[in-house]
Amino acid sequence: MIRMENLTRTFGEVVAVEGLTLEVDEGEVFGFIGPNGAGKTTTTRMLCCLIKPTYGTAFVKGNEIGKEPDALNIRRIVGLLPEAPGLYERLSSYKNLDFFAQLYDVPAVKRRERIKELLEMLGMWKRRDEPVNTFSKGMKQKIAISRALVHDPEILFLDEPTAGLDPRAAKTVRDFLSELKQEGRTIFLNTHNLVEAERLCDRVGVINTKLIAIGSPKELKERFWGRTTVVQLKKLSPNVVAAVKALPFAKNVRTEDNSLLIDLAKPEDENSEVAEVIIRSGGEIQFMSELKHTLEEVYLELIGG
Numbered sequence: 001m002i003r004m005e006n007l008t009r010t011f012g013e014v015v016a017v018e019g020l021t022l023e024v025d026e027g028e029v030f031g032f033i034g035p036n037g038a039g040k041t042t043t044t045r046m047l048c049c050l051i052k053p054t055y056g057t058a059f060v061k062g063n064e065i066g067k068e069p070d071a072l073n074i075r076r077i078v079g080l081l082p083e084a085p086g087l088y089e090r091l092s093s094y095k096n097l098d099f100f101a102q103l104y105d106v107p108a109v110k111r112r113e114r115i116k117e118l119l120e121m122l123g124m125w126k127r128r129d130e131p132v133n134t135f136s137k138g139m140k141q142k143i144a145i146s147r148a149l150v151h152d153p154e155i156l157f158l159d160e161p162t163a164g165l166d167p168r169a170a171k172t173v174r175d176f177l178s179e180l181k182q183e184g185r186t187i188f189l190n191t192h193n194l195v196e197a198e199r200l201c202d203r204v205g206v207i208n209t210k211l212i213a214i215g216s217p218k219e220l221k222e223r224f225w226g227r228t229t230v231v232q233l234k235k236l237s238p239n240v241v242a243a244v245k246a247l248p249f250a251k252n253v254r255t256e257d258n259s260l261l262i263d264l265a266k267p268e269d270e271n272s273e274v275a276e277v278i279i280r281s282g283g284e285i286q287f288m289s290e291l292k293h294t295l296e297e298v299y300l301e302l303i304g305g
């Protein structure tokens with residue numbers, strides 16, 4: 001759906017984005033994470049044809065960025081939530097949305113339906129006639145999110161959609177993004193919220209001018225730490241430790257308080273045998289679970305804590 005080939009952008013001496021080559025599949029939620037100034041917004045702006053690359057190129061549903069009439073086609077099929085809401089401050093939220101929907105040639109009846117649906121979902125319908133300049137930051141963000149969706153785009157580019165939203169509103173937006181995903185829409189998401197990225201994204205790219213790593217959150221975690229089973233015992237005895245260490249597939253067996261930590265290649269297949277030898281050597285198991293790492297830990301490893 002989106003293909004970048006050596007995509008590069010400089011601003012004078014500053015290299016904002018360097019040599020990005022990656023693909024985002026149709027129906028995928030792809031997250032872009034990376035520090036401030038890493039080039040996330042610049043990439044989004046290139047893909048939405050707001051600025052041209054210095055070098056390299058990209059295709060959005062077969063249309064090449066920076067080329068006409070391709071760029072016009074891209075603008076038609078994408079929805080963009082930019083970093084700054086950029087609304088018409090003196091117009092009401094309804095008029096803002098109606099104006100943008102008209103630009104996208106959405107028929108009048110459909111416009112009203114769609115605007116109502118979006119504003120109701122985000123709890124802003126009651127305030128539809130008030131000018132945007134009387135709204136709080138989060139409220140403006142909700143209007144900007146609605147604007148990105150008002151023409152029912154196939155591909156959505158969201159630059160930090162939940163930044164500035166209260167926890168409940170952020171959850172509403174996340175749930176809504178999950179719904180859009182169910183509908184098969186492609187979503188390109190820039191975010192600093194790693195819990196959000198982990199929950200929503202099929203794959204994430206870690207960027208710091210260049211692409212540093214890419215994969216599903218699960219793959220990225222396993223790349224660093226493999227998989228570890230934690231067995232909490234009533235009491236840890238040398239017998240039990242020795243028995244587990246003797247298992248040929250148990251790697252890096254270590255202890256922590258009353259727990260055994262064991263690296264396993266296929267815990268789903270190997271855990272029952274682990275349990276068996278523990279019980280046979282007199283151990284009493286209280287809990288067995290997988291040691292969970294977070295995307296935040298991966299991020300800090302990659303970017304440097």
Ligand SMILES: Nc1ncnc2c1ncn2[C@@H]1O[C@H](COP(=O)(O)OP(=O)(O)OP(=O)(O)O)[C@@H](O)[C@H]1O
Pocket residue numbers: 011014015016017034035036037038039040041042043083
């Ligand atoms: N219009 C511009 N003129 C000059 N430099 C720019 C411009 N836009 C971006 N840059 C530079 O490009 C680099 C990447 O910026 P970008 O906004 O893409 O980062 P980002 O990953 O979105 O960061 P953040 O997480 O803070 O939003 C930065 O060094 C920034 O100063």
Ligand SMILES: [Mg+2]
Pocket residue numbers: 040041042083159190
């Ligand atoms: Mg940005």
